[in-house]
Amino acid sequence: MLRVAVVRGWYLPISETFIYSELVNVKSVSPIVxxxxxxxxxxxxxxxxxxxxxxxxxxxxxxxQKISLIHARFGVTGADLLEVKKELGIPMLTSFHGFDLPTNAKSMRRYGDRLQHLFEQGDAFTVTSENMKEILIKYGCSPDKIFVHHSGINVSKFSYKKRTARENETITVLTVGRLVEKKGMEYLIEAVHRVHQHYPGIRLRIAGDGQLKRTLEKQVERLKLDGIVKFLGEVSHQAVVEEMKKAHLFALASTTDNVGNQEGIPNVLKEAMACGMPVLSTKHAGIPELVEDGKSGFLVPERDPVALAERLLHLVQHAEDWEKFGTHGRKTVEQFFNIDRQIENLERIYSLLLSK
Incomplete structure (x- = not known):
């Protein structure tokens, strides 16, 4: 069986379950890390x-190790490995995921003049959304080299649960993500503050850690949301699954940060939808390719706590709509974002490159 080297600077940040899922599920090649x-x-x-x-x-x-193909995880890694590819004379697939896009000023400083060399010398590239594909084309990558490959999730690990709430019941909103600008936590906290004035029974649970934790904690104190907003810190993936079983609604207020860093299509949204939760998110990057506004939840503009609050309050006050949102979201993930289908797509890309 042909061997593929999956190369990543660190193995493995806690948020990158998508890389692990591919490693342990791919069957047509033998991967090493x-x-x-x-x-x-x-x-x-x-x-x-x-x-x-x-x-x-x-x-x-x-x-x-007699490697036949390099799979560089993230564009910056691909740029770093160009001389390795040249020396060994083997093909290289580079996967872009979001922060490594050329729209991110920090990443562009790391690329220097190597990004164009990567586009010219790299054999193929995967991106997680059509939006990301358009960005790479804009910056000079041939569209013929780009494959849209969604990060799939193991749907069987996420049990569907019909979400219901009685009148005046405490309603739990869950969000999961690093406490960094890109995740838009400050806007979600502000939105919960606004909703709390109309529906005191709302609660927000935030799973994740990061550099903005103290800033966000101060925001919660300033808005007098102690006991309303709970910071869970960094939690394991299994703990996230348990949180999803208990929550009523899921929210993710993603935004483009001040250096141009963007999401792909966050896996945590797929997981929440697989669990049957109505979701509230933003019209950001590839998210509209997953969440259909008005069908599996709602989408609002980035950095707009007023719009977030309006849609969140609507969800809180219309629990009768939750089941249709939840079933539509589950079907979407089963059909387009399940790990089995995406592993097949990845293996087809591997096969194409190895046949060359």
Whole structure:
């Protein structure tokens, strides 16, 4: 069986369950992992994993392991590995996921002049949405090299649950994400503050950690939302699943941050929809390719807490609509974003590159 080296700087940040799902489910090739640092191995057990110090070290590893294809996770990694690809004379697939887009000023500083070399010398690229594909084309990548490959989820791990609420019942809204600007947590907290004035029974649970935690905690204190908004900190993926079982609604207020960093299509939205939760999110990046406004939930403009509050209050006050939103969301994920279908798509891309 042909061997593929999945190369990622760190193996594996806690938020990147999508990479792990592909590693353990792909069947047509034999994958290995190559990285510079190993973290969270207890959450993502996998063998074999090889650590490397620099490109020369990586070249030796790939030669010894008789690797036929490099799969670079994230564009910046692909740019770093161009000399490895050239030295070994093997094809390279590079997957873009969001922060690595050329619209992100920080990523562009890392690319320097290497992005165009990557587009020219790279054999193929995957993106997680049509929106992301258009961005790569705009910056000079040939559309013939780009495959839209959604990050799939294992739908069977997320039990569908019909969401209901009695009149004046406490309603729990869940959000999951790193506490960084891109996740738009400040706008969601402001929206909950507005809704709380009309419906005191609303509660927000925030799963995630990050550099904005203290800023957001101060916002909660200022708005007198202690006891209304709960910070759960960084939690395991299984703990997220348990939170989804208990919550009524899911919200994610994603936004383009001040350096141009964007989402792809967040897996956590797919997971929430698979669980049957109505979702509230933003018209951001690839999210409208997953969430159909008015069918599986609602979408509002980025950075608009007033619109978020209006739609959130509507959801809170119209629990009779939750079931139709939840069933539509579950069907969408089952049909288009399940891991089995996306693994098949990835294996087709691998096969195409290996046949060359």
């Amino acid at each position: 190559c990285c510079k640092k190993i973290v969270n191995l207890e959450h993502f057990p996998f063998k074999p994993i090889y650590q490397y110090k620099d490109n020369d070290d990586l070249i030796d590893i790939l030669r010894i």
